[in-house]
């Protein structure tokens with residue numbers, strides 16, 4: 329079951345809403361190695377230039393949009409390999425800049441009706457009135473997670489106007505659903521999050537800001553105490569075990585820290601179909617990366633050696649030894665020998 333207990337959280341407005349959510353069971357076509365979530369980039373390029381983010385380095389006012397063909401192919405794969413998972417629209421760009429976002433949300437709902445679809449936005453287009461919460465949630469989004477780069481009062485007004493439930497991340501009522509948990513396609517909510525300039529110190533101390541493989545404007549990054557990673561932490565990382573990151577052109581990426589698309593092309597793309605997905609997810613290269621991460625050897629992975637981020641639960645040991653020490657060549661499993669990355 330999705331929920332740990334049967335008590336209806338007070339956040340759900342009525343019993344009917346809660347009953348629908350309780351009915352959803354997770355399907356894991358790839359067993360315990362089924363990805364937990366996808367991180368998808370509908371837009372590459374952002375209208376803000378935050379000092380803690382590598383999107384600041386991208387060419388100003390240039391946006392690359394995911395095409396409808398790529399979007400459709402991706403959702404067909406999601407529906408086959410992870411029909412009940414979270415899909416976050418995020419990565420290196422502002423998703424609400426996509427001119428067809430509402431249409432895309434409707435397509436996603438048709439092609440993959442059980443996913444939990446989240447938009448992570450900087451809120452600028454909401455403030456300008458170019459999109460609104462109700463429109464996005466009605467079209468198929470489940471959660472609009474808003475990093476508030478404008479006054480919180482403005483977002484509270486917009487959220488109230490939508491008539492959908494919302495809460496502020498750092499002032500949340502008891503027992504509210506987490507945006508990082510899969511509840512299914514019936515949940516609808518808005519989460520208002522502080523932007524990193526206003527984060528509590530504990531969040532910074534937890535290492536939740538990374539250096540995006542050392543792609544930052546270091547002068548601007550100083551304000552966030554970010555400096556180039558020379559010696560990475562001897563910590564595990566759970567990202568390549570649980571997330572499937574997709575660049576705007578459909579390429580799989582190593583992880584959500586690849587804002588610049590540095591690893592695009594190394595793992596194939598959604599255009600390689602279901603077989604291609606398996607060759608990527610269990611491929612020789614990514615398995616070698618996972619094994620190094622499991623052994624806390626970030627330094628031996630080209631990208632991880634430039635990464636200091638430590639997500640919560642990053643040290644969990646995921647997958648079994650057997651699941652790590654093999655790779656899929658498209659026809660059969662092979663033992664994973666040492667490879668230099």
Ligand code: SF4
Nearest residue numbers: 374376378381383450
């Ligand atoms: S953190 Fe978000 S809003 Fe800021 S530049 Fe990066 S993608 Fe844009």
Ligand code: SF4
Nearest residue numbers: 565567583631632635
């Ligand atoms: S340690 Fe490696 S896989 Fe994990 S977030 Fe950093 S670069 Fe990505």
